[in-house]
Amino acid sequence: MEISIFEAIGPIMVGPSSSHTAGAARLGRMAAKLTGQPFHHVDFGLHGSFAKTYQGHGTDLALVAGVLGMRQDDERLRDSFKLAKEQGLTYHFYETEISGAHENTVCMSFLLEDGTTREIIGSSIGGGQIKICSIDGFPLEMSLNMTTLLVINRDTKGIMYQIARILAANDINIATIKLTRQEKGAMACCVIETDSDITGSVLRELQEIPAVQTVKLIN
Amino acid sequence: MYHSLKELLQQAEDREVLLSEIVLDNEIELSGMEREKILQKLEERYEVMKRAAVRALGERLETAGNLISGIAMQHREYTAKGTTLCGEFMNLAMAMALSGSEVNASMGRICAAPTAGACGIVPAVLISIEQAKNCSEKAMLNALLTASGIGTVIMKNATVAGAEGGCQAECGVAAAMAAAAGVELCGGTPRQSVWAAVLALVDCMGLVCDPVAGLVQVPCAQRNASQTVNALTCIDLALAGMTLPVTPDEVVESMYKVGRMLPPQLRETAQGGIAATKSAQEITKRIFS
Numbered sequence: 001m002e003i004s005i006f007e008a009i010g011p012i013m014v015g016p017s018s019s020h021t022a023g024a025a026r027l028g029r030m031a032a033k034l035t036g037q038p039f040h041h042v043d044f045g046l047h048g049s050f051a052k053t054y055q056g057h058g059t060d061l062a063l064v065a066g067v068l069g070m071r072q073d074d075e076r077l078r079d080s081f082k083l084a085k086e087q088g089l090t091y092h093f094y095e096t097e098i099s100g101a102h103e104n105t106v107c108m109s110f111l112l113e114d115g116t117t118r119e120i121i122g123s124s125i126g127g128g129q130i131k132i133c134s135i136d137g138f139p140l141e142m143s144l145n146m147t148t149l150l151v152i153n154r155d156t157k158g159i160m161y162q163i164a165r166i167l168a169a170n171d172i173n174i175a176t177i178k179l180t181r182q183e184k185g186a187m188a189c190c191v192i193e194t195d196s197d198i199t200g201s202v203l204r205e206l207q208e209i210p211a212v213q214t215v216k217l218i219n
Numbered sequence: 220m221y222h223s224l225k226e227l228l229q230q231a232e233d234r235e236v237l238l239s240e241i242v243l244d245n246e247i248e249l250s251g252m253e254r255e256k257i258l259q260k261l262e263e264r265y266e267v268m269k270r271a272a273v274r275a276l277g278e279r280l281e282t283a284g285n286l287i288s289g290i291a292m293q294h295r296e297y298t299a300k301g302t303t304l305c306g307e308f309m310n311l312a313m314a315m316a317l318s319g320s321e322v323n324a325s326m327g328r329i330c331a332a333p334t335a336g337a338c339g340i341v342p343a344v345l346i347s348i349e350q351a352k353n354c355s356e357k358a359m360l361n362a363l364l365t366a367s368g369i370g371t372v373i374m375k376n377a378t379v380a381g382a383e384g385g386c387q388a389e390c391g392v393a394a395a396m397a398a399a400a401g402v403e404l405c406g407g408t409p410r411q412s413v414w415a416a417v418l419a420l421v422d423c424m425g426l427v428c429d430p431v432a433g434l435v436q437v438p439c440a441q442r443n444a445s446q447t448v449n450a451l452t453c454i455d456l457a458l459a460g461m462t463l464p465v466t467p468d469e470v471v472e473s474m475y476k477v478g479r480m481l482p483p484q485l486r487e488t489a490q491g492g493i494a495a496t497k498s499a500q501e502i503t504k505r506i507f508s
Contacts, residue, residue: 007370
């Protein structure tokens with residue numbers, strides 16, 4: 001396994017803990033990006049070490065800062081509760097147990113503008129690195145270190161071919177790909193990491209595939 | 220590519236260059252980033268390090284429970300009196316390490332090296348040498364490359380997580396990174412850099428992680444100061460020719476094995492060491508109730 005020097009010197013972050021503060025901020029920010037809609041309330045279910053030590057490490061401040069869009073090195077992070085109030089965002093923390101989850105795991109339920117809820121579970125796995133583990137019950141695995149495409153589609157034959165064809169035609173190389181589904185013929189979820197950025201026109205092309213329900217780009 | 224200290228050193232000696240050059244070439248190949256871009260990213264990190272190393276020297280920062288608020292300023296004021304035992308150089312280095320820790324605990328901006336809990340050590344050592352030896356900016360970025368090269372080899376073969384390897388894996392590895400970089404700044408050879416790094420690991424082998432109230436404050440800040448001193452002394456030891464009758468990679472492997480032998484109570488869980496004392500329990504109650 002190759003490790004970048006910036007994992008030994010870095011990240012630049014707000015203290016005190018790369019897993020409990022920086023990773024938490026990143027989890028919040030990435031989860032907010034995945035909601036795809038404005039939201040005005042978030043419930044944070046804290047599991048394991050997150051539940052036990054969140055106050056001392058500012059995990060709660062970092063999660064709220066993250067969903068407000070702040071990065072892990074933003075010094076306003078410690079004032080995030082005040083900033084949330086100013087922006088009309090409410091939140092609630094509770095302790096929970098998620099079976100089989102990493103020690104530093106949070107379940108975030110976003111109350112969206114259209115009245116629906118989006119539930120995202122993610123873990124802070126050390127050194128500020130994160131893993132999104134599920135979206136609305138779909139098990140998946142996203143580290144979000146690269147340009148990442150999330151495609152939710154109906155489980156039908158040839159869908160991978162159609163997606164790959166569009167990416168290839170636009171000179172986009174797929175680095176990793178992971179496909180999961182709820183059950184045969186039901187909804188499926190595809191996470192694709194690419195080596196280069198993806199433009200709006202490519203997203204529109206993907207969206208036009210009949211079986212595709214949503215396409216989300218996180219970069 | 221290098222996967223061990225032996226390979227890293229071999230490549231530097233074969234090409235007759237410093238460790239920093241091997242590390243930079245490897246990063247270019249690994250990331251696909253241009254040389255200038257990598258150096259620019261390092262420069263950003265060094266700027267953050269420098270700010271954190273001096274910030275708490277002049278102001279007392281609020282931290283959870285205020286367990287270490289004001290310790291950096293206190294040490295700078297003591298140093299300024301000119302009556303220290305170990306001299307201005309060593310004491311200012313310790314003050315800067317304490318500052319980095321205090322900034323981190325106050326939710327200020329720091330650069331993890333290799334972790335947030337150990338973020339005071341590499342900057343304190345490098346800035347001290349930069350000032351003492353009047354090093355160029357380029358030399359400082361090269362020093363960071365060397366430090367990170369040592370750090371990545373240890374990450375590959377052992378761990379830098381306190382929860383896995385105790386404090387030796389966090390503050391100890393930071394000292395190792397800083398020592399190797401310091402040797403390069405002082406004009407030492409790549410071989411001396413590697414020895415300085417592993418001497419620093421040997422000097423704190425078995426150091427436990429026992430944070431009072433689970434907070435990254437006590438004894439993390441104090442150990443940032445002491446591991447800064449550890450790194451500085453190992454630089455002199457290595458420059459004088461000190462080696463060990465075991466190989467550098469064996470030392471890294473030993474550090475990892477020792478870490479795994481530590482009971483969970485001594486690995487960041489705040490259930491052993493000074494974290495388990497009556498006083499520490501009372502502090503925990505005071506802060507979290």
